[in-house]
Amino acid sequence: xxxxxxxxxxxQDVLTLEFQGLTPLFLRQIMSGLRTHFGQYLDILAVNGSLxxxxxxxxxxxxxxxEFLSGFRLSEIDKPHCWELAVHYNGxxxxxxxxxxxxxxxQIIEQHQSQTYTIEGFxxxxxxxxxxxxxxxxxxxxxxxPALRVPPRSVAIAGGQTGVxxxxxxxxxxxxxxxxFDLFDHRSQPPMFMNVGDELRFKSVTKQELNExxxxxxxxxxxxxxxxxxx
Amino acid sequence: xxxxxxAGLFDTIQDLGRFGLRSLGxxxxxxxxxxxxxxxxxxxxxHPNDAALEIGQIGGVYRFHTxxxxxxxxxAKEARxxxxxxxxxxxxxxxxxxxxxxxxxxxGVYTYMAVKGGxxxxxILNSRSMHPSLFEHPxxxxxxxxxxxxxxxxxxxxxxxxxxxxxxxxxxxEAQRGPEFHFLLQPNLIAQLKFKVADFNxxxxxxxxxxxxxxxxxxxxxxxxxxxxxxxxxxxxxxVLHRDAQVSxxxxxxxxxxxxxxxxxxxxxxxxxxxxxLR
Numbered sequence: 001x002x003x004x005x006x007x008x009x010x011x012q013d014v015l016t017l018e019f020q021g022l023t024p025l026f027l028r029q030i031m032s033g034l035r036t037h038f039g040q041y042l043d044i045l046a047v048n049g050s051l052x053x054x055x056x057x058x059x060x061x062x063x064x065x066x067e068f069l070s071g072f073r074l075s076e077i078d079k080p081h082c083w084e085l086a087v088h089y090n091g092x093x094x095x096x097x098x099x100x101x102x103x104x105x106x107q108i109i110e111q112h113q114s115q116t117y118t119i120e121g122f123x124x125x126x127x128x129x130x131x132x133x134x135x136x137x138x139x140x141x142x143x144x145x146p147a148l149r150v151p152p153r154s155v156a157i158a159g160g161q162t163g164v165x166x167x168x169x170x171x172x173x174x175x176x177x178x179x180x181f182d183l184f185d186h187r188s189q190p191p192m193f194m195n196v197g198d199e200l201r202f203k204s205v206t207k208q209e210l211n212e213x214x215x216x217x218x219x220x221x222x223x224x225x226x227x228x229x230x231x
Numbered sequence: 232x233x234x235x236x237x238a239g240l241f242d243t244i245q246d247l248g249r250f251g252l253r254s255l256g257x258x259x260x261x262x263x264x265x266x267x268x269x270x271x272x273x274x275x276x277x278h279p280n281d282a283a284l285e286i287g288q289i290g291g292v293y294r295f296h297t298x299x300x301x302x303x304x305x306x307a308k309e310a311r312x313x314x315x316x317x318x319x320x321x322x323x324x325x326x327x328x329x330x331x332x333x334x335x336x337x338x339g340v341y342t343y344m345a346v347k348g349g350x351x352x353x354x355i356l357n358s359r360s361m362h363p364s365l366f367e368h369p370x371x372x373x374x375x376x377x378x379x380x381x382x383x384x385x386x387x388x389x390x391x392x393x394x395x396x397x398x399x400x401x402x403x404x405e406a407q408r409g410p411e412f413h414f415l416l417q418p419n420l421i422a423q424l425k426f427k428v429a430d431f432n433x434x435x436x437x438x439x440x441x442x443x444x445x446x447x448x449x450x451x452x453x454x455x456x457x458x459x460x461x462x463x464x465x466x467x468x469x470x471v472l473h474r475d476a477q478v479s480x481x482x483x484x485x486x487x488x489x490x491x492x493x494x495x496x497x498x499x500x501x502x503x504x505x506x507x508x509l510r
Contacts, residue, residue: 008410010409010410010455010460010484010487011407011459011487011489014455014457016410016454016455031254041251043250043251043252043253043254044253044254045253045254045455045478045479046254047453047454047455047479048452048453048454050454050455052454052455054253054457121479122254122255122256122478123256123453123477123478123479124256124477124478124479125256125364125477126252126255126256126257126258126364126365127255127256128256129256130453166364167364169364184255186355186356186365190255191252191255191257191356192255196254
């Protein structure tokens, strides 16, 4: 079956491809197909089921890209990679959230880690991912007033999504806890091994265990393996 | 090496920016006024991507520890070398120990101070541009030392005068329709209004329209944004995203400014009145 899409340029150097009903994993297949076909370094941003391409004069290639998409066949064989992040649930917003949602903090923690999430895309900050799959009971709008200081490695929720703040920043998501890993490392190539379409789980750990994970993260060479889900 | 004796109000190191990593949420950043930045490098025979010191509205005091040649481009500011006004001519020689004072902008905002061969400061993901989410300090601090290669000899090439970035009382920004242009209920109005720059930083400029902009009550989910996108906020203000803008945002994208207009906007300070010209 062919892809359902529409494309539109935004200015001369930006082209958006909007798809209907595609999973992030399929989007990722298209991203890698586009890079194979139009250049390995093509800058592609995935947001909300669309891909936006950035390259000088890319709008001149709109027809070529549409042709490429029309002929593109999705493959069912790709399996998403699954990552598991250890989280110490001691977040600054747990109590307030408990009042707001009418759940005990324990229920919030249990429900947050009961799910498998899917990385939909990146944005906001280097390495900040938007992962969908938050249980309905935890859906909550952003804070009216963003917190001035959210610590790095904060695990947070907003809307129907969860994410991890890579660096200290101000932000409007509700912080549930802290993970042990600096997932975005500009010294690494690539700076982050998580990708659009990957699956993600969270596992509640004590402060002591979090420190152990942190030690392991600093010492181990194969960080990918450290975070891979045990199946 | 250049030592920051007293930092300006908003001093950063900038080059052309960081490319190819938007997929991971990394902003482009780079010099606010690209033309002025390019001019500085060209005068010194530098590579177009060589890093320069970008100075905001108020400059600081800087000491050269090794000999080099330097130039100032962009916004006009009072400048003194060892207490004496800089000689005319685009390129200046600095000896070890020379102290450069840079004052407040008399017109325009961003001034570039480039040295021969560029500054060799920390390079993160192929760029020295100091984006706040990647650098420990979002701006240069007193005592910081910026490395450069020393140069004793240089024949300045005959290069044109600094481009004008101030002067005009009203700035005209060229814009194209954005994907959510139809959110404007009176689309023709946008080209007739005057806007006032309410405040700004390297991420964006908040423009207040002289008449309220009526907008559709529709909302959009997050979408891709980039420098040049003009967002319409729920309260009817326009935000022009500039060089340090995030890669995605949740407001309707009503217009897109050309790169040249982004430069022009970078010459505007608070309360400057601007007009939009729809192409």
